[in-house]
Amino acid sequence: MEKGKTNNPNGRPKGKINKVRKMLQEQISDKTVTMCIRKLEKLAGEGNTDAIKYLLDQKFGKATQRTELTGEDGKKVQIDIVYRVATQ
Numbered sequence: 009m010e011k012g013k014t015n016n017p018n019g020r021p022k023g024k025i026n027k028v029r030k031m032l033q034e035q036i037s038d039k040t041v042t043m044c045i046r047k048l049e050k051l052a053g054e055g056n057t058d059a060i061k062y063l064l065d066q067k068f069g070k071a072t073q074r075t076e077l078t079g080e081d082g083k084k085v086q087i088d089i090v091y092r093v094a095t096q
Contacts, residue, residue, distance in 0.1 A: 048063055049063065
């Protein structure tokens with residue numbers, strides 16, 4: 009396979025759920041999901057940072073990370089775009 013090429017150029021159709029997720033949605037009861045959420049809440053309450061992060065990410069979405077690029081003394085950054093023409 010060539011670098012940068014894909015065997016599936018159209019990708020997965022929008023809205024299509026993968027097989028594992030579909031199976032889990034069909035087989036895991038609401039009671040089990042509620043139990044898992046309560047366990048996560050308990051762990052978060054005990055200071056488990058992974059549980060805290062997971063719950064916050066699920067509730068509010070993952071935090072966006074912004075990066076501001078500036079040049080010397082906070083001035084604008086100059087970007088030069090160079091195009092190369094391939095010759096044979």
